[in-house]
Amino acid sequence: MKQTLQIGRRECLLYNEGEKPKVLLIQTLGAQERGSIDSEVDMISEATGTSFVMAAFAIGDWEVELTPWHDPAVSKRQAVGEHAFDTLDYITDSLIPCLKERFGHLPVVLGGYSLGGLFSRWAASKAECFEAVAAVSPSLWIDAWCGFSDAHAVYARYVYLSLGDREEHSRNKAIAQVGNNIRWEHEHLKQILGSDHTTLEWNTGNHFVDGARRTAKGFAWCISRIQKDIIISNKEK
Numbered sequence: 001m002k003q004t005l006q007i008g009r010r011e012c013l014l015y016n017e018g019e020k021p022k023v024l025l026i027q028t029l030g031a032q033e034r035g036s037i038d039s040e041v042d043m044i045s046e047a048t049g050t051s052f053v054m055a056a057f058a059i060g061d062w063e064v065e066l067t068p069w070h071d072p073a074v075s076k077r078q079a080v081g082e083h084a085f086d087t088l089d090y091i092t093d094s095l096i097p098c099l100k101e102r103f104g105h106l107p108v109v110l111g112g113y114s115l116g117g118l119f120s121r122w123a124a125s126k127a128e129c130f131e132a133v134a135a136v137s138p139s140l141w142i143d144a145w146c147g148f149s150d151a152h153a154v155y156a157r158y159v160y161l162s163l164g165d166r167e168e169h170s171r172n173k174a175i176a177q178v179g180n181n182i183r184w185e186h187e188h189l190k191q192i193l194g195s196d197h198t199t200l201e202w203n204t205g206n207h208f209v210d211g212a213r214r215t216a217k218g219f220a221w222c223i224s225r226i227q228k229d230i231i232i233s234n235k236e237k
Contacts, residue, residue: 001015001016002014002015002038003016007055007057007094007095007098008090008094008095008098009090009094010057010058010090010095011057011058012055012056012057012058012095013029013037013054013055013056013057014053014054014055014056015041015053015054015055015056016053017041017044017045017051017052017053017054018045018050018051018052019051020051021051021052021053021103021106022050022051022052022106022107022223022226022227023050023052023053023106023107023108023109023131023223023226023227024052024053024055024096024099024100024103024106024107024108024109025044025052025053025054025055025108025109025111025219025223026054026055026056026057026091026095026096026108026109026110026111027054027055027056027057027110027111027112027116027215027219028056028057028059028066028087028112028113028115028116028119028120029056029057029058029059030059030062030116032113032211033056033113033211033212033215036211036212037056037212039212040212040213040215040216041054041216043212043213043216043217043220044216044219044220044223047216047217047220048220048223048224048227050223050227052223053099053103053106055095055099057090057091057095059087059116062115062116063075063077063080063115064077064079064080064082064083065083065084065086065087066084066087066112066115066116066118066119067080067081067084067115067118067119067142068081068084068118068119068122068142068148069081069084069142069144070082071142071143071144071174073141073142073143073172073174073175074115074139074142084119084122085126087119088119088123088126088127091110091123091127092127092129096108096129107131107132107226108129108130108131109130109131109132109133109134109219109222109223109226110123110124110130110132110133110134110156111133111134111135111136111160111215111218111219111222112134112135112136112138112215113136113137113211113214113215114136114137114138114139114207114211115139116136117134117135117136117137117138117139118135118138118139118140118142120133120134120135120138121133121135121138121140121159121161121185122148124154124155124156124159125148125149125152125153125154125155126152127155128155130155130156131156131157131158131222131226132156132157132158132159132160132222132225132226133156133158133159133160133222134160134215134218134219134221134222135159135160135161135162135218136160136162136211136214136215136217136218137162137163137164137167137203137207137211137214138161138163138182139178140178140181140182140185141174141175141176141177141178141181143174145181145185146181146184146185146188149185149188150188153192154189154192154193157193157197157225158193158197158198158222158225158226159189159193159197159198160198160199160201160218160221160222161182161185161186161189161198161199161200161201162200162201162202162203162214162217162218163178163179163182163200163201163202163203164202164203164204164205164206164207164209164214165202165203165204165205166205166206166207167179167206167207168180169206170207182200183200186198186199186200197225199221201217201218201221
């Protein structure tokens with residue numbers, strides 16, 4: 001079932017896949033995802049066989065609303081880097097409470113692609129409400145990412161990372177750092193979360209290939225880890 005709702009000040013596409021959902025998925029929804037979000041949800045359902053709710057909320061200005069701090073390599077606009085906390089506040093103060101009132105207290109997975117992936121990973125160090133995050137082809141080439149990651153805890157229990165194998169071969173020197181940075185990030189997360197709680201998956205192609213499929217794989221990995229925890233918890237009761 002798919003609905004278009006106004007939650008707070010944002011449009012939200014809400015998918016309820018199956019009865020008695022086990023997990024709540026939240027995704028940033030830019031213009032580039034609108035044409036593929038339906039197929040992405042189908043791929044997640046097929047890959048997991050798990051009932052879930054997906055809430056994809058509209059992003060009006062991708063750079064302004066998702067970039068956690070200013071970096072001229074992302075944009076020279078001054079507003080870029082000043083409003084990621086506003087987006088996070090929307091998720092934590094408006095979106096999640098509304099969805100939990102409707103569906104109950106489900107584990108929450110936040111995910112996104114590109115700057116949406118960067119935002120998701122950043123949010124895992126700023127809010128404690130996410131069980132897992134799917135940072136898919138994240139823009140971890142942003143200036144000072146490794147320093148930020150090293151200095152901040154990760155509240156999510158699981159972090160999925162992925163990258164296309166051609167992304168680090170960009171002619172843009174800033175973007176070309178993404179390969180080194182994501183390898184560093186993966187090793188860092190293994191040390192602080194444990195190797196079973198994070199993964200780095202390499203996909204074929206550059207940044208603009210198979211975004212929906214890559215994102216679906218990220219959410220599916222997170223769901224599988226949460227489901228495993230539920231099974232273990234039920235056995236221990």
